Amino acid sequence: MAGIYLHIPFCKKACHYCNFHFSTQTTQVQAFVDAIIQEIELQKNYLNEPIETIYFGGGTPSLLNEVQLKAMMEAIHTHFKVATTIECTLEANPDDINLEKLAAWKQLGINRLSIGIQSFQATALAWMNRAHTVEQSHAAIEMAKEAGFNNLSIDLIYGTPTLTDQGLKEDLDWIQQYQINHVSCYALTVEDKTALKKLIEKAQIEDVDPEKQARHFEIVSTQLMAMGMEHYEISNFAKPGFRSLHNSNYWSGKHYLGLGPSAHSFNTISRQWNIANNALYIQSITNGQLNFEIEYLTEANRYNEYMMTSLRRMEGFDLDLIRTTFGQNYFDHSIATINELLSKDVFQQNGNQYSLKNEAKFLADGIASDFFILGLAPAP
Numbered sequence: 166m167a168g169i170y171l172h173i174p175f176c177k178k179a180c181h182y183c184n185f186h187f188s189t190q191t192t193q194v195q196a197f198v199d200a201i202i203q204e205i206e207l208q209k210n211y212l213n214e215p216i217e218t219i220y221f222g223g224g225t226p227s228l229l230n231e232v233q234l235k236a237m238m239e240a241i242h243t244h245f246k247v248a249t250t251i252e253c254t255l256e257a258n259p260d261d262i263n264l265e266k267l268a269a270w271k272q273l274g275i276n277r278l279s280i281g282i283q284s285f286q287a288t289a290l291a292w293m294n295r296a297h298t299v300e301q302s303h304a305a306i307e308m309a310k311e312a313g314f315n316n317l318s319i320d321l322i323y324g325t326p327t328l329t330d331q332g333l334k335e336d337l338d339w340i341q342q343y344q345i346n347h348v349s350c351y352a353l354t355v356e357d358k359t360a361l362k363k364l365i366e367k368a369q370i371e372d373v374d375p376e377k378q379a380r381h382f383e384i385v386s387t388q389l390m391a392m393g394m395e396h397y398e399i400s401n402f403a404k405p406g407f408r409s410l411h412n413s414n415y416w417s418g419k420h421y422l423g424l425g426p427s428a429h430s431f432n433t434i435s436r437q438w439n440i441a442n443n444a445l446y447i448q449s450i451t452n453g454q455l456n457f458e459i460e461y462l463t464e465a466n467r468y469n470e471y472m473m474t475s476l477r478r479m480e481g482f483d484l485d486l487i488r489t490t491f492g493q494n495y496f497d498h499s500i501a502t503i504n505e506l507l508s509k510d511v512f513q514q515n516g517n518q519y520s521l522k523n524e525a526k527f528l529a530d531g532i533a534s535d536f537f538i539l540g541l542a543p544a545p
């Protein structure tokens with residue numbers, strides 16, 4: 166089973182912190198839709214397995230109209246073998262949501278919505294330069310529930326300078342109030358080439374406080390787990406049965422095809438990523454040519470990715486799997502690294518599975534890098 170990701174690279178407004186590929190220039194939307202439909206056909210042989218997840222991400226997929234979304238869905242069904250039961254997610258911003266659109270999305274087979282709420286605090290939304298208001302967030306959730314979207318995910322961002330501990334707790338209370346089944350909760354990061362980075366450098370905006378972020382992470386984790394959610398990945402929480410299948414498949418190494426500018430694809434042997442430029446993407450595809458860069462993965466690359474993704478997950482990594490998939494040298498290297506980290510007391514062990522203790526989860530990326538095998542050597 167495999168997944169398809171479609172990157173819709175348009176937004177109404179540029180959020181200050183965002184480093185995803187998008188454009189606020191929307192005159193090319195229809196040309197882009199025509200191009201991605203062509204790309205679906207050009208890439209029809211990339212995956213040899215049935216498709217079990219389709220994910221419209223971005224950017225802002227909810228900017229597209231029903232006809233455009235329908236054309237993409239039909240092209241996927243024409244050129245790929247799609248499983249009978251699939252998870253089909255659409256990322257939507259609150260200001261795009263209305264009952265008419267929700268009904269159309271359902272009709273198209275979209276059965277999971279991921280709403281970009283980010284915060285229920287007006288000051289936090291203004292700080293982020295979001296296009297929507299708090300009122301629109303509440304209305305969007307209420308309408309999505311009314312339309313029968315039970316598989317509903319909400320994105321929240323914590324650690325922003327204007328968000329107090331109390332404000333964050335109130336955001337999480339709304340999750341409880343609305344009985345939301347899935348939450349993706351991200352620490353604000355200051356990425357290169359973002360408006361946020363420039364504003365901080367010019368001292369026009371307060372910088373992010375790492376201590377506050379760690380505290381917020383603790384609040385988020387404690388409060389959502391008290392609501393009966395599993396902290397199944399470092400930034401993701403779900404009630405039982407509501408994990409994101411699409412993202413879980415990424416993290417467990419299943420194959421996926423990414424369509425649209427900047428989208429990544431993976432088939433175990435290699436990882437490739439499309440050009441991150443809307444005009445050049447449209448031009449190439451219109452001329453019948455894919456435009457991507459490719460990296461062939463070494464055994465060391467695959468091991469590093471396994472350690473990175475598994476340490477971010479609730480289940481952690483499996484020493485047996487490391488031995489059978491990567492071989493004895495990688496197994497020995499893993500044991501040696503575990504021993505080096507013993508004094509930090511970050512692991513909990515369940516047979517051959519090692520996962521991070523709650524208090525160490527915030528450090529997952531740093532701990533993963535202790536396991537990394539650098540360079541291009543095929544074995545440690």
Ligand code: SF4
Nearest residue numbers: 176179180183223224
């Ligand atoms: S809506 Fe999403 S993709 Fe668009 S600028 Fe904001 S964070 Fe980035």
